[in-house]
Amino acid sequence: xxxxxxxxxxxxxxxxxxxxxxxxxxxxxxxxxxxxxxxxxxxxxxxxxxxxxxxxxxxxxxxxxxxxxxxxxxxxxxxxxxxxxxxxxxxxxxxxxxxxxxxxxxxxxxxxxxxxxxxxxxxxxxxxxxxxxxxxxxxxxxxxxxxxxxxxxxxxxxxxxxxxxxxxxxxxxxxxxxxxxxxxxxxxxxxxxxxxxxxxxxxxxxxxxxxxxxxxxxxxxxxxxxxxxxxxxxxxxxxxxxxxxxxxxxxxxxxxxxxxxxxxxxxxxxxxxxxxxxxxxxxxxxxxxxxxxxxxxxxxxxxxxxxxxxxxxxxxxxxxxxxxxxxxxxxxxxxxxxxxxxxxxxxxxxxxxxxxxxxxxxxxxxxxxxxxxxxxxxxxxxxxxxxxxxxxxxxxxxxxxxxxxxxxxxxxxxxxxxxxxxxxxxxxxxxxxxxxx
Amino acid sequence: xxxxxxxxxxxxxxxxxxxxxxxxxxxxxxxxxxxxxxxxxxxxxxxxxxxxxxxxxxxxxxxxxxxxxxxxxxxxxxxxxxxxxxxxxxxxxxxxxxxxxxxxxxxxxxxxxxxxxxxxxxxxxxxxxxxxxxxxxxxxxxxxxxxxxxxxxxxxxxxxxxxxxxxxxxxxxxxxxxxxxxxxx
Numbered sequence: 001x002x003x004x005x006x007x008x009x010x011x012x013x014x015x016x017x018x019x020x021x022x023x024x025x026x027x028x029x030x031x032x033x034x035x036x037x038x039x040x041x042x043x044x045x046x047x048x049x050x051x052x053x054x055x056x057x058x059x060x061x062x063x064x065x066x067x068x069x070x071x072x073x074x075x076x077x078x079x080x081x082x083x084x085x086x087x088x089x090x091x092x093x094x095x096x097x098x099x100x101x102x103x104x105x106x107x108x109x110x111x112x113x114x115x116x117x118x119x120x121x122x123x124x125x126x127x128x129x130x131x132x133x134x135x136x137x138x139x140x141x142x143x144x145x146x147x148x149x150x151x152x153x154x155x156x157x158x159x160x161x162x163x164x165x166x167x168x169x170x171x172x173x174x175x176x177x178x179x180x181x182x183x184x185x186x187x188x189x190x191x192x193x194x195x196x197x198x199x200x201x202x203x204x205x206x207x208x209x210x211x212x213x214x215x216x217x218x219x220x221x222x223x224x225x226x227x228x229x230x231x232x233x234x235x236x237x238x239x240x241x242x243x244x245x246x247x248x249x250x251x252x253x254x255x256x257x258x259x260x261x262x263x264x265x266x267x268x269x270x271x272x273x274x275x276x277x278x279x280x281x282x283x284x285x286x287x288x289x290x291x292x293x294x295x296x297x298x299x300x301x302x303x304x305x306x307x308x309x310x311x312x313x314x315x316x317x318x319x320x321x322x323x324x325x326x327x328x329x330x331x332x333x334x335x336x337x338x339x340x341x342x343x344x345x346x347x348x349x350x351x352x353x354x355x356x357x358x359x360x361x362x363x364x365x366x367x368x369x370x371x372x373x374x375x376x377x378x379x380x381x382x383x384x385x386x387x388x389x390x391x392x393x394x395x396x397x398x399x400x401x402x403x404x405x406x407x408x409x410x411x412x413x414x415x416x417x418x419x420x421x422x423x424x425x426x427x428x429x430x431x432x433x434x435x436x437x
Numbered sequence: 438x439x440x441x442x443x444x445x446x447x448x449x450x451x452x453x454x455x456x457x458x459x460x461x462x463x464x465x466x467x468x469x470x471x472x473x474x475x476x477x478x479x480x481x482x483x484x485x486x487x488x489x490x491x492x493x494x495x496x497x498x499x500x501x502x503x504x505x506x507x508x509x510x511x512x513x514x515x516x517x518x519x520x521x522x523x524x525x526x527x528x529x530x531x532x533x534x535x536x537x538x539x540x541x542x543x544x545x546x547x548x549x550x551x552x553x554x555x556x557x558x559x560x561x562x563x564x565x566x567x568x569x570x571x572x573x574x575x576x577x578x579x580x581x582x583x584x585x586x587x588x589x590x591x592x593x594x595x596x597x598x599x600x601x602x603x604x605x606x607x608x609x610x611x612x613x614x615x616x617x618x619x620x621x622x
Contacts, residue, residue: 087468099532099571137479137516138528138572140585173466178475178514181570195472197509213468256534256575263576298533298571328575336537344536348570354513 007031008238011230012223012250013266016110021145024152027113033158035229039121040166043232045076048125052228055236056248061093061184061221062296062325064314073208074126074216089217090128091193092119092225094135094142095177095184098297099348100330103252103264104222108135108142111226112149116172118225120158121232123170126218130171134189137178146174181352185401186219187211188354199356200401223252243269247313255281257331258288270311273303276329288333292417296325298345299406301413302332321413337433338418339425342411343371349407360404363394367411374422377430384422387415446491448499456484460499471502474510478517487518515569523558523565524607527600528582531568534575539592543579546593550600563607564600 006014007030015022015030022030039048053068077084092115096104107115115133123131135143150172153159161169180198182188187201190212211217227249231239240248247269253276254264260282267276273295277283284290292302295312301322303310310320317324332341350364367390373379391412394404415422424432448457463476477496482488488511497504511517518526529547531540547566551559558565574580577589581596588599 096573097570100534100575101571102573102575105573136573137514138569138582138587141587171466175476176479178479179516179570180514192475193472195467195474195510196506197513213472254576256578257537262578294533330533330537330575332537341533341537344531344533348532352570 007230008234009242010250010266011234011242012107012114012226012252013110013264015114016106018106018110021110021112021149024113024149024156024158027111031233032113032229033117035232036117036120036124036158037164038232039124040164040168045125045127048121048232051236052125052231055231055239057224057227057231057239058247058314059221060223060227060251060326062098062299062323064324067220067224070208070220071122071126071218073206074218075209076127085215087130087213087215088126088128089212089215090119090123090126090131091186091189091212091217091219092131092133092222093184093186093189093219094133094139094222095189096139096222097136097179097181097184097352098299098326098328099345100256100294101254101297101326101328102256103254103326103328105139105142106252106264107222107226108139109145112142112146113153114226114229115146115222116149116153116158118228119172120163120170121228122218122220122225124168126216128216128218129169131173132193132212133172133174134183134193135174135176136183137176139176143174143176150174180354181348182354182401182403185403188401189219190217197354199354202400243313245270245311245313246315251312251327253280253312254326254328255331256328257293258285258333258336259283259331260285270313270316272309272311273329274308276312277308277331281329281331284331284333288335290331291334291336291338292332292414294325294330294332294410295322296327297330298348299323299402299409300325301409302417303413304417323409335433337375337431338414338421339371339375340431340433342414343368343375345410346371346407349403353403357400357404359394359399360401360407363390363404364407366390367407374425375431377425377428379422379426381423381426383426384415387411391415443504444490444494445498445504446494448495451491451495452481452499453484456480457499460496464500470500471506474500474502474507475514475517478507478511478514482518486524487520487522489521515567521558524563525583525603526565526567528567528569528572530570530572530574530578530580530582532571534571535579538578540579542593543581543591543596546596547600550597563604 057067058064183192183198185200188198192198207217250266251269252266256262265280290305294300307320314324346367350368353360355361370383391408396405459480460477463473464470481492497507572580574589579591580589
């Protein structure tokens with residue numbers, strides 16, 4: 001294994017430098033922009049699309065939708081087609097606000113040129129000539145570094161008119177948001193970019209057909225896009241073989257909570273939870289035991305110590321009853337109260353609900369009210385029935401977007417797995433985890 | 438019967454040239470002017486500390502959009518201040534990873550030190566305390582953001598140290614511009 005260059009085993013992170021990211025010359029000296037060069041000079045857009053489809057790359061933002069399939073829904077036109085829209089858009093979703101998730105920040109701050117290269121290739125593939133990086137307002141350093149890198153790319157003819165002497169042109173802008181979780185939902189993000197209140201849109205029409213300013217639009221996550229240059233350079237088979245199972249590529253896994261060594265690691269897609277938690281995060285801090293975990297951010301179902309050997313890929317985590325989400329493990333130890341944890345998560349969702357649809361706008365604060373009561377020791381057993389009912393009221397199909405169902409996932413699974421803890425709060429009329437108990 | 442009164446403010450009398458040109462630049466890279474609304478709000482906030490009603494009306498006038506539509510955007514975002522805030526706004530992360538790693542202690546220490554609660558500003562106008570959703574520093578929790586700076590791996594002591602340093606800076610800045618004009622709202 002040691003003989004294989006890091007560029008081939010850790011494609012996304014091998015050039016990450018958080019102190020001072022590579023400038024364009026340094027990035028190019030390390031093989032950067034070779035993927036974009038290959039795409040623009042040797043491939044037709046259709047050929048790139050086929051390559052990405054073949055690579056089995058799936059969205060890394062949380063939903064796991066196949067990228068090639070998403071791109072294939074964008075209408076393509078010949079140059080002289082009078083029905084062709086004036087613009088098509090590519091948008092990078094860098095609105096990383098899923099609690100417990102901090103992977104995109106590393107890519108944005110540590111290797112901004114990789115994302116720009118990825119966006120050139122992706123825009124070329126779908127025929128977009130305008131692109132935006134939609135970055136959350138709190139990521140100031142990342143936005144600055146991206147702008148610096150974009151300026152360099154314009155100077156080096158990787159952006160602008162006639163890129164590298166080809167007929168392809170691309171304008172790339174950074175849009176810094178002002179802090180709202182729902183902007184990570186792609187249709188809400190599009191409304192935000194249009195300067196509207198960022199509530200999600202009804203689908204259809206899908207953004208691929210009618211998105212930003214009513215034009216065909218693709219929205220992809222930072223980590224998803226960052227894979228593209230490497231697939232161009234090294235091929236679809238290489239990408240598929242990176243993962244030991246049916247999934248493809250690598251994944252940036254994270255761990256936070258009271259572990260010894262919280263952080264981020266790029267590993268083959270399908271590393272087990274045990275490997276991430278114990279081999280890389282060093283296990284729990286001394287004196288603590290594992291009580292449960294969220295595998296991929298706040299809006300995923302709890303898993304238990306019995307699930308430690310589950311591979312962290314889309315299918316396996318799904319079969320275990322949760323979702324891979326963003327791949328950022330949030331670890332619950334046995335000295336932290338699971339009810340307080342769920343309360344914290346639901347407060348987040350209640351605050352960040354956009355208020356558009358009733359089940360979410362009224363359901364999430366209702367859950368907070370009930371959970372607060374239970375956590376304070378003032379709950380009743382009937383409250384647990386109320387919570388279960390609310391899980392049903394806010395489930396998929398009853399809400400406008402996936403925010404409320406995302407809130408239900410940790411709640412419902414906590415009610416199932418930590419039922420005894422909920423009951424103890426009610427019976428003892430206090431939080432058994434509070435200091436002094 | 439009263440009709441609804443709408444206020445308009447002529448942007449050219451209210452906004453500075455610098456503000457106008459920054460907003461115009463943002464409008465130029467969008468398909469239509471009102472799409473620059475959020476950027477415009479941020480620009481004004483950068484210059485004036487917060488977005489007053491009059492600022493909002495002036496931006497709406499500049500972008501040729503209804504002020505209600507801009508207000509609907511302004512009130513949507515956590516990082517747009519529609520009330521006057523202190524010189525430093527403390528954004529303390531209250532999301533899950535920080536919650537699991539000592540957020541309660543940091544919050545208690547800051548509240549006790551500044552003698553304010555969430556949403557309040559200290560009497561000297563230096564600090565405003567707000568919560569913030571996950572700041573993306575989960576591996577270095579607990580965290581907070583003040584201005585553009587993220588502070589990580591906080592302890593109650595280090596958080597107070599940071600505030601003390603900023604307070605000294607604020608005091609120094611104030612003494613320096615005793616005669617300086619205050620262009621803010």
